[in-house]
Amino acid sequence: xxxxxxKLQYPVKVSxxxxxxxxxxxxxxxGADGELAAALRYxxxxxxxxxxxxxxxxxxxxxxxxxxxxxxxxxxxxxxxASAEQMKEAGLGAHYADHDKAxxxxxxxxxxxxxxxxxxxxxxxxxxxxxxxxxxxxxxxYQWIINMSDDPxxxxxxxxxxxxxxxxxxxFREAVxxxxxxxxxxxxx
Amino acid sequence: MFTQYKYWKPYISPLxxxxxxxxxxxxxxxxxxxxxxxxxxxxxxxxxxxxYCGTLWPALFSPYPDPHKRGDQDE
Amino acid sequence: xxxQLPPEYYQLLEEIQAVDFVLVELNHYLNTHPDDYDAxxxxxxxxxxxxxxxxxxxxxxxxxxxxxxxxxxxPWDWDDTPWPWQV
Numbered sequence: 001x002x003x004x005x006x007k008l009q010y011p012v013k014v015s016x017x018x019x020x021x022x023x024x025x026x027x028x029x030x031g032a033d034g035e036l037a038a039a040l041r042y043x044x045x046x047x048x049x050x051x052x053x054x055x056x057x058x059x060x061x062x063x064x065x066x067x068x069x070x071x072x073x074x075x076x077x078x079x080x081x082a083s084a085e086q087m088k089e090a091g092l093g094a095h096y097a098d099h100d101k102a103x104x105x106x107x108x109x110x111x112x113x114x115x116x117x118x119x120x121x122x123x124x125x126x127x128x129x130x131x132x133x134x135x136x137x138x139x140x141x142y143q144w145i146i147n148m149s150d151d152p153x154x155x156x157x158x159x160x161x162x163x164x165x166x167x168x169x170x171x172f173r174e175a176v177x178x179x180x181x182x183x184x185x186x187x188x189x
Numbered sequence: 190m191f192t193q194y195k196y197w198k199p200y201i202s203p204l205x206x207x208x209x210x211x212x213x214x215x216x217x218x219x220x221x222x223x224x225x226x227x228x229x230x231x232x233x234x235x236x237x238x239x240x241y242c243g244t245l246w247p248a249l250f251s252p253y254p255d256p257h258k259r260g261d262q263d264e
Numbered sequence: 265x266x267x268q269l270p271p272e273y274y275q276l277l278e279e280i281q282a283v284d285f286v287l288v289e290l291n292h293y294l295n296t297h298p299d300d301y302d303a304x305x306x307x308x309x310x311x312x313x314x315x316x317x318x319x320x321x322x323x324x325x326x327x328x329x330x331x332x333x334x335x336x337x338x339p340w341d342w343d344d345t346p347w348p349w350q351v
Binding site for chain 2: 010139140142143146147156159160161162163164166167169170173174177
Binding site: 055 | 277328
């Protein structure tokens with residue numbers, strides 16, 4: 001089971017109402033390499049991964065839910081007080097027509113979230129390699145969003161999330177090494 | 190000197206429609222060089238510093254954008 | 265309608281976020297380095313620090329955790345604003 005803690009993992013700040021950035025950022029909410037896909041991928045794969053690395057998937061999956069909440073907070077703050085006109089100008093007219101200000105799990109281009117964004121092959125090495133790739137893809141996505149954003153406060157939070165992808169990738173790489181069971185025999189290949 | 194950014198010069202055609210970006214860059218963050226994190230790595234001095242860096246260990250910190258120079262900018 | 269939060273709320277919350285972040289980092293690290301004694305000691309010290317800070321925070325600003333992981337004041341204040349995305 002999970003418990004809710006009434007705090008964000010990181011102090012998220014946004015400098016100004018900017019629905020255009022929200023449109024890009026929604027990629028990390030309901031996109032292929034976003035935080036929802038990450039959380040569901042790891043929490044689902046944990047059932048069939050060898051016992052030695054269940055905790056890695058369980059805990060990274062849990063942290064991703066906290067990141068999902070950070071992204072939601074950013075999107076919420078970027079659009080909270082935007083007018084219908086501002087939403088339209090930001091390219092969010094189609095979103096507004098369907099959802100008003102409600103968040104919705106879709107990517108930056110408006111394609112709805114789908115479970116086909118992630119895999120569970122049941123082969124531990126295959127699944128962990130997918131997880132490493134997922135972290136690197138999420139890192140890259142954060143980079144491209146930071147490149148387009150001129151909001152220093154928002155970028156501060158995005159840089160935190162990008163750095164977390166790096167640490168998660170490190171842990172998944174270590175999980176692979178643990179499953180290889182060659183770590184203490186040969187340190188370097 | 191080691192940097193987490195690598196640079197390359199793409200082929201430029203006289204028929205390219207946009208003004209060329211002569212140098213492009215990509216990111217090679219620290220985790221791709223570390224097979225297994227060794228014990229006892231140096232840590233940031235305070236919890237607050239670790240929080241704002243996004244990691245407890247400077248060896249895993251990756252700055253973005255490229256602090257030296259954004260290689261994919263025009264000239 | 266809702267109470268305005270004093271600067272102390274943000275300071276104390278940040279302190280909790282910092283300590284809890286160290287715990288997240290060490291937790292992930294220990295999942296792949298289960299025999300690192302020093303890291304476990306550091307983890308446990310931070311668990312203690314986190315609990316202390318949360319007692320302090322909850323006295324002033326209400327419960328941090330739901331489903332009985334925090335005590336309630338009277339009247340029930342779990343549902344008080346602000347929620348994390350609102351602050």
